[in-house]
Amino acid sequence: MRIAVLGAGYAGLTLARQLEKRLPESVEIVVVNDRPDHLVQHELHRVVRRPGLADGITVDLADVLDRATLRVARVTNVDHEASVAELDDGTLSYDVGAVCLGAETAFHDLPGVEEHATPLKRLPDAARIREEFLNLAAGDRVVVGGAGLSGVQIAGELAALAREEGIDREVVLLERLDSVAPNFPANFQEAVREELEARDVVVRTSAAVERATDDAIELDTDELPYGQLVWTGGIRGPDALSGERPIVPDTLRLGGDTFVLGDAARVTDADGAAVPASAAAAVREARSVADSITEIAFHRQDGGGNDALFEPRPERFRFDAPGWLVSVGDGAVAQVGPTVFRGPAAKALKTSVGAGYLSSVGAIENAAGLVREELAGD
CATH class of the missing domain: 3.50.50.60 (FAD/NAD(P)-binding domain)
Structure with a gap:
């Protein structure tokens, strides 16, 4: 069999x-x-600011599979x-x-978006986003399209990178719906927006993208010039x-x-x-x-x-997540049950969840490295 x-x-x-x-x-x-390896996708945004993390979030499948045959x-x-x-x-x-x-990333057939934007799905995407960001002129604007969790995290990471490098960049996060993290509870949405704005990310909701040119995003209400465009506006x-x-x-x-x-x-x-x-x-x-x-x-x-x-009848799946987590630069927002919190406790929880996942798939050294990096960063 x-x-x-x-x-x-x-x-x-x-x-x-x-x-x-x-x-x-x-x-x-x-x-x-x-590929012969597994990418810890929810940590990919961090490679934009910390390129050295690439090895830590890449797990060799041959090391963690016991007897399964791997076919690349x-x-x-x-x-x-x-x-x-x-x-x-x-x-x-x-x-x-x-x-x-x-x-895969969905571009929704919006004219010019796939041509001019960089998605964030793989390690080369993170490297390209970093290089383009650092090579922008002073005062240039970076637009991140899509304020789901991926968009929130890359926008926060870019703002943090600008602060670390002492460079002048405006980071704008666009969302066509009326809130960031639109698929999550209202109190989580509110905390995420507060964390973004506290970390110098400009948030624009109810902003539907209609098309992109090589230097501007055209919205349903106005036009937004940019120097760099990152796209996290959905999946297919x-x-x-x-x-x-x-x-x-x-x-x-x-x-x-x-x-x-x-x-x-x-x-x-x-x-x-x-x-x-x-x-x-x-x-x-x-x-x-x-x-x-x-x-x-x-x-x-x-x-x-x-x-x-x-x-036998297949198992019926019931989704019961204990909560939600998202990082925003050096901060984080967590929801556990009805309670939402920010700050060091949220960041510590996100680190523990990431390390727990790596441990669960047998990548113990990667898990330990993730915790060490977070502690060093703090």
């Missing part, structure tokens, strides 16, 4: 490690990823009905598969799913013997609530799918065959 885990982001790596622990050696586990290839298409993944170096058939390919599905993020129920089943989880899907949980695209959700979804795949694998190995009528 072969289990294919397509992608090794938060969802894929967590799922693969869970399956390694739960399934017998007779079950083959294949992990397909377009790009997934180009998934046929969930045939249980076949097409790769750029061939094909991979599977008995049970999990699509964990994450999401992976190319292997034709850019779509399929809607899946609380079983996270795409169809047949294929699951889809993490940012690659739009998930409705067991309570009927839409699950936000986040690392916290991806990790929890992976644990739920690991339960389902484990039950299927043992059922089939015990002679149950492939008859779906008699297979």
Whole structure:
């Protein structure tokens, strides 16, 4: 029996490690990823200010996978009905598969935006953003489009970099809706905006981008000249799913013997609530799918065959995050239950969560390095 885990982001790596622990050696586990390493995406913004952190947030998959076979290839298409993944170096058939390919930056067909903006999805993006920022003329404006958590974090990091380097830059964060962090509770939104403004980020909400030229963003109300444009204004599905993020129920089943989880899907949980695209959700979804795949694998190995009528029902996913965290330069905002707080306690909590995740995927040295760096920074 072969289990294919397509992608090794938060969802894929967590799922693969869970399956390694739960399934017998007779079950083959294949992990397909377009790189031989795993990127801790929620720390990527920090590389803009601290390039040396790149190694610390990159985890060699060979070091953290126990017995799974790693295949370094790009997934180009998934046929969930045939249980076949097409790769750029061939094909991979599977008995049970999990699509964990994450999401790509969405530019929403806004004229000029993709051409002139830099997204923040990979390490080369962070290096480019840093280089362009440092090479701007004094007084130049940097516009960050999209005030979700990624936009909040990169705007805060750029403002902090300007202060550290003693250079004159204006950092403007744009959001088309009427609040920053628009998908989160109101008290969290308010605290995030206060933290941004306290750290010299200019926040403009209800500002819809219509197009971009090489030196200005055209909004629905006015025009905003800029020297640099960074775009974090939404996500789309992976190319292997034709850019779509399929809607899946609380079983996270795409169809047949294929699951889809993490940012690659739009998930409705067991309570009927839409699950936000986040690392916290991806990790929890992976644990739920690991339960389902484990039950299927043992059922089939015990002679149950492939008859779906008699297979165990997939685990129903219920998203219950204890809270939310976001860094803003050298500060942070945290929500635990109904309580929102800022300052050293929020920063310490964010550091502990990041280190906890790295430890959970076996990257102990990376976790220790993250904590050391934070302590050194303070």
